Amino acid sequence: MQRTKSPVYKAIISRRTIRRFKQKSIPKAVLKRLINAARLAPSAANLQPLQFIIITDPDICAKIFTTLGWAGYIAPLGTPAPDKRPVAYIVVLLDKIKAQVKYAAYDIGAAVENILLAAWEQGIGSCWMQAINRKRIKGILNISKYFRLDSIIPLGYPDESPIVEEFKGSIKYWKDKQGNLHVPKRSLYQIIHKTIK
Numbered sequence: 001m002q003r004t005k006s007p008v009y010k011a012i013i014s015r016r017t018i019r020r021f022k023q024k025s026i027p028k029a030v031l032k033r034l035i036n037a038a039r040l041a042p043s044a045a046n047l048q049p050l051q052f053i054i055i056t057d058p059d060i061c062a063k064i065f066t067t068l069g070w071a072g073y074i075a076p077l078g079t080p081a082p083d084k085r086p087v088a089y090i091v092v093l094l095d096k097i098k099a100q101v102k103y104a105a106y107d108i109g110a111a112v113e114n115i116l117l118a119a120w121e122q123g124i125g126s127c128w129m130q131a132i133n134r135k136r137i138k139g140i141l142n143i144s145k146y147f148r149l150d151s152i153i154p155l156g157y158p159d160e161s162p163i164v165e166e167f168k169g170s171i172k173y174w175k176d177k178q179g180n181l182h183v184p185k186r187s188l189y190q191i192i193h194k195t196i197k
Helices: 007-014 028-039 058-065 101-121 134-141
Strands: 050-055 088-095 147-156 163-166 181-185
Touching (some): 028 088
């Protein structure tokens, strides 16, 4: 029997990208739990080429914040105000020696999705970011040349509730007059190509 109300499915369908956060710290044990979820994600040839950096120090968090490009469709409205910034970050690194570049993106996607869902299940919001200044971040964190800095995941307890909208021809998310974020999503019938009996 299919369990449509399972905790995993509920997390998947309710998770939204969050860019405004309450200024409440996340316990380090919870952050380690998120990395453990990433560790157990599928890995091509089981090479396990990913490593992670957890950042909670307020001074380093402030430096990292200045290296990020937030919500391109609605810039600068998507950039969190000083009292809404992330309270932690997870940096996603790819070990260049272990990685098979051909399959690295699959490992990263699986691991990061595990982090996002495990975070959401704990009431923690996240925003998976690629619009980052990798050179500056590598300098701030003194990251070895043997690692490729793939992405960063800002984290914090949500201080917004993005709204899923019906896709009507544009994928661009937008904010209404009250500051609520609206995110268009394609419907199920628009993405199922064919059902084969």
